[in-house]
Amino acid sequence: MxxxxxxxxxxxxCAALAVLAADDPKQRQDLAAVIAxxxxxxxxxxxxxxxxxxxxxxxxxxxxxxxxxxxxGRVVVEKK
Amino acid sequence: xxxxxxxxxxxxxxxxGDESIARxxxxxxxxxxxxxxxxxxxxxxxxxxxxxxxxxxPKAAERxxxxxxxPSKAxxxxKAAPKAxxxxxxxxxxxxxxxxxxxxxxDLRSLEQRLKDTDAIGVLTKLxxxxxxxxxxAHFRAFHEGQRPPTLSxxxxxxxxxxxxxxxxLQDHDTKLANDINASREAIWGVLTDRDKLAQYL
Numbered sequence: 001m002x003x004x005x006x007x008x009x010x011x012x013x014c015a016a017l018a019v020l021a022a023d024d025p026k027q028r029q030d031l032a033a034v035i036a037x038x039x040x041x042x043x044x045x046x047x048x049x050x051x052x053x054x055x056x057x058x059x060x061x062x063x064x065x066x067x068x069x070x071x072x073g074r075v076v077v078e079k080k
Numbered sequence: 081x082x083x084x085x086x087x088x089x090x091x092x093x094x095x096x097g098d099e100s101i102a103r104x105x106x107x108x109x110x111x112x113x114x115x116x117x118x119x120x121x122x123x124x125x126x127x128x129x130x131x132x133x134x135x136x137x138p139k140a141a142e143r144x145x146x147x148x149x150x151p152s153k154a155x156x157x158x159k160a161a162p163k164a165x166x167x168x169x170x171x172x173x174x175x176x177x178x179x180x181x182x183x184x185x186x187d188l189r190s191l192e193q194r195l196k197d198t199d200a201i202g203v204l205t206k207l208x209x210x211x212x213x214x215x216x217x218a219h220f221r222a223f224h225e226g227q228r229p230p231t232l233s234x235x236x237x238x239x240x241x242x243x244x245x246x247x248x249x250l251q252d253h254d255t256k257l258a259n260d261i262n263a264s265r266e267a268i269w270g271v272l273t274d275r276d277k278l279a280q281y282l
Contacts, residue, residue: 030202037208037245054204068204075208 023047031058035066038077200253212242224275232273239269
């Protein structure tokens with residue numbers, strides 16, 4: 001019983017991580033377009049991590065990483 | 081279009097709010113963009129009405145002309161005036177006018193709906209575009225309020241750049257919509273540079 005109680009949270013955490021490190025191609029394109037619209041170099045988003053609602057960290061093909069989030073109705077792109 | 085402030089206050093509805101706002105504002109932008117088509121079409125009237133009442137075309141020319149005192153591209157909307165004035169002289173002008181693209185009167189509502197429905201642009205991209213559209217319109221408002229800069233010659237490149245962004249986002253996945261917007265380029269500029277027309281869409 002103790003093992004189950006111990007393993008369950010870990011399993012949930014792993015599942016959550018898998019969800020957060022999502023890999024939706026449309027989302028990647030969306031992030032790449034947003035980064036390009038802000039005039040930041042990226043080229044292509046190869047992966048991203050969901051940090052919250054409308055809050056992402058995108059990793060570009062050229063190695064640049066950006067935090068893309070919405071604040072006060074504006075899309076903000078910050079280099080990390 | 082008026083305020084962004086309430087978008088993120090409720091985190092549970094933030095994404096839905098962002099999406100709807102982004103779509104809505106983009107729709108308004110395209111509405112503004114495309115609206116000029118319907119507005120510009122009437123000056124292409126045949127010679128007879130022009131002889132009776134030459135009001136519409138000269139009015140548009142008057143509005144643009146003072147602003148067009150700034151050089152270069154600002155004169156673009158004024159192109160409509162010579163074209164509209166030309167039919168008054170030769171009575172045989174109507175055939176070329178009729179040969180103009182008949183697709184000019186676009187259905188703005190359907191275009192708006194198409195923009196809302198298009199999958200060519202993601203939610204964040206729509207919101208980002210909306211931000212840039214708002215910024216550009218704010219510059220136009222400042223211009224219409226008499227503030228200098230910006231001048232029209234400064235606003236034109238910004239307008240072109242933003243339109244290019246929209247087109248580049250649409251052209252691969254929604255070519256028809258991109259073409260329709262591109263065809264409306266000058267008409268959109270005409271709306272933006274006309275204080276009264278712009279106010280109708282804000």
